[in-house]
Amino acid sequence: MTDSDRAKFRTVEPERRGQTSEEVVTQLRSMIHRGELRSGDRLPPERDLAKLLGVSRPTLRAGIRSLSAVGVLESRQGAGTFVVKADESPALDSSSLSLMASLHGFTSKEMFEARRALEMSIAGLAAERATGDQLASLAEEMAGMYASLDVPEEYLLHDMSFHQMVAAAAGNRILTALMNMVAAVLLDARRKTVRRAHDLKESAEMHRKIYRAIRDRNPESARDAMRDHLVLAQKAQEAEVDWPGRGADQSQRKGADEEAA
Numbered sequence: 001m002t003d004s005d006r007a008k009f010r011t012v013e014p015e016r017r018g019q020t021s022e023e024v025v026t027q028l029r030s031m032i033h034r035g036e037l038r039s040g041d042r043l044p045p046e047r048d049l050a051k052l053l054g055v056s057r058p059t060l061r062a063g064i065r066s067l068s069a070v071g072v073l074e075s076r077q078g079a080g081t082f083v084v085k086a087d088e089s090p091a092l093d094s095s096s097l098s099l100m101a102s103l104h105g106f107t108s109k110e111m112f113e114a115r116r117a118l119e120m121s122i123a124g125l126a127a128e129r130a131t132g133d134q135l136a137s138l139a140e141e142m143a144g145m146y147a148s149l150d151v152p153e154e155y156l157l158h159d160m161s162f163h164q165m166v167a168a169a170a171g172n173r174i175l176t177a178l179m180n181m182v183a184a185v186l187l188d189a190r191r192k193t194v195r196r197a198h199d200l201k202e203s204a205e206m207h208r209k210i211y212r213a214i215r216d217r218n219p220e221s222a223r224d225a226m227r228d229h230l231v232l233a234q235k236a237q238e239a240e241v242d243w244p245g246r247g248a249d250q251s252q253r254k255g256a257d258e259e260a261a
């Protein structure tokens, strides 16, 4: 433990030191807000940090796990625990959105509408901003999709990275984080859909349209292609999966084609 660590972490007043992981989370969060912990910083070793914060090691570990789950900290095997680097895509915790969906009965219609709003903007921006390297990566994912038409689980991985790459090409990390938060709530359902998907060719074709519009620097048609893709994906998912929210829109649930998102 260095002197600067000791000085930094001394800010927890002894009487406020507690035994709960929430307090560990609160403390580390406010240090980040105050700029005392910065992106890329390594936390002191567990034993030292537990002492500095006045908590037990299991409590500290629980706090670190919570902050890792929301993408603030990351543990690297053998190297320690770090505050995530600022240039990596930030992740927002989707559990509160998921909880809200159950509590307030968000409909799948609302979730997909939110996803569409985000991803259409993202596709439009990607068409304006994608670099040559990013276009090459998108083309690679396209090839991966076509190569895995008969292996739905593998197809889904290419599908997901395709959307991540479009988001990276859009170059707005806030939109990316929001997209991921919404997508995480929809993802479990998506897995079930894709497992039953028989014909992924149509899905691959729609991604190719998105890719071509981005490559051709045509924001309008990139947005349209993304909308068409997500509308079809919504129909497929709603036909296949019981939505957890109470207000699931039953009228949407029949006659849809099977398709991955």
Ligand SMILES: [Zn+2]
Residues within 6 Å of the ligand: 159, 160, 163, 207, 229, 260, 261
């Ligand atoms: Zn897709």
